[in-house]
Amino acid sequence: MSEKIEDGKVASRHRVNSSEPFEPRPRPGVPAHTIRDDAEAITVAQRLAAEFAGGASERDREGWIPVDEVDVYSQSGLWGITVPRAYGGADVSYATLAEVIRTIAAADSSIAQITQNHLALVSHIALDASESQKKHLFELVLKGYRFGNAFSERNSRNVAAFETRLVEQGDDVVVNGQKFYTTGALLAHIVPIVAVNADGEGFLVFADRDVPGLTVVNDWSSFGQRVTASGSILIDNVKVPKSRVVPVKAFDRPTAAGPISQIIQAAIDAGIAKGALDETVAFLRTKSRPWIDSGKDTAAEDPFTIATIGNLVIRLHAAEALLDRAGRRIDTALREPGEDTVNAAVLATSEAKVLTTEIAIEATNRLFELAGTRSTLAEHNLDRYWRNARVHTLHDPVRWKYFHVGNYTLNGVSPPRYPWN
Incomplete structure (x- = not known):
């Protein structure tokens, strides 16, 4: 561990892949802010994204775990926005949740991913916990307590096999x-x-x-x-x-548990794509040179570059639209759980997952093709977008999304129910 002065305050710094002891974080000293509705959730996410973006490259380059940033994030109230209204939460639309996560992910996708399992677990509490457990655990969430993740196992035969x-x-x-x-x-x-x-x-x-x-x-x-x-x-x-x-009973019956987990993953990928596209545009406007054959004075006037940016924007907007649609289908499945509504939510989220995966990888690849060799210099650390997209999109293979969507359309076979679908 080391320390760094930020705005006159001493910030603790812990590196990833370190043998240094890491003590549990203190429980919240004051309750987290309570977000009341969808509009406030989006506003808070936009404010935090602006704060997190400034240090994202350094945290990635140096391997600093975002300890202080995550404290600010959970105290903002965004970790509690899906708690049902009956228990004091805002119970926002899952379309709103997707927008919140992709907003944070565009600034720092690692911070966005740290939220993922917590939010999925909040949904499991709502679906599977007893009434007394819901009251207790939701109260902790609204106070600012964070849930972690102890799910996957490295050496089991597949992701659904548990030896614990x-x-x-x-x-x-x-x-x-x-x-x-x-x-x-x-x-x-x-x-x-x-x-x-x-x-x-x-x-x-x-x-x-x-x-x-x-x-x-x-x-x-x-x-x-x-x-x-x-x-x-x-x-x-x-x-x-x-x-x-x-x-864990949510997958024994038709519920939105699977698509809830998946829409958060898809939103992270959409955020990575948005962050990479924004960086590409900024670099082209300020640092890149036009190719000699274009006859233009600036890289931003190159007709092939302009067309490629247009293509990326359209594909990103398509992915974002499918994310919003998936969120609405999840909302319906939660209100009216059943085979048809849950299938609609699963399939819509699968479609969003395909497009967000593809645009994340495409946008992070095109960044360097369009911005040129100077964009690969270590001082810019722009490769973090490609690295983050490549790693995060491995969470579950989208090749199976094509299969499940096609199998349902062609043969009427319902997609399987588990956290990866």
Whole structure:
């Protein structure tokens, strides 16, 4: 750990892929701001994005985990905007949530991704938790508590195979296992662990980040989304009260759980594309030279460059429109859960995921083609957009989105229900 002076204040700095100890973050000293409606959520997201954008390149280059930024982010109230109104939240549209996430991601996609699992877990509480659990956990969310992620396992045969086990012990459960890709856990106050019992039934075990036996390891070494701190968790006889154990049942019936998780991922990719396109335009206007054959005085007048920018803008707008459409379909599936409404939400979100993946990769590739060799200089660190797009779009393969959309259209086969669909 090191320290840096920012605006007269000492900011703590922790590097990714570090062997340095990382203590649990303190619980919120004051309650988070309560956002009241969709319009306020978007306004707050725009303000924070402007704040986060300034340090995004340095955080990526130096590997600084955004500790202070995430504190500001969760205290803004944006982590609680999907809490149902009955429990004090704004219960915003998922179209609004997608806009909030892509706004943050355009500024810093790592910070946006740190939110992803927390928001997906809020939806699982609404779908699967008991009434007393909802009251307790939603109250914590609105106070500014952050949920992390202890879901995926590095060595299991596939993403849906879990070797982490829980056993009952009186009024508690005891959990043992190991997790990887644990985005958000390092900076969380509570780490929900996915574990299965002897019968193979799945549960979310909401463990305090500082509970004995829970070790979050800062060993994330990917070349993209570098400062998400998506490393490992070691779970050694972690004891948690049964009142904090929520069964995972949302995929046993038609619910919007899958598309909720997916729309957040798609929104991050759309944000990366928007950030890359904005950087491309700025570079072309101020730093790039026109190609000699164009006969133009500036790179921004090159007709082939102009046409390519137009193509990227149109494709980005198409992806954003599908994101908005998917959000509305999710809203409907939540209000009127059933086979038809959930299928509509899953398929619409799959379509959005395809286009946001494609535009993220295309826009980050074209940045260098259009801006020229000087855009590759280390001083600009523009390769972070390509690295982030390439890594984040690997979350789940869009080649299967084409299949599920086509199989439903052609053969009437409903897409599968799980967090990746």
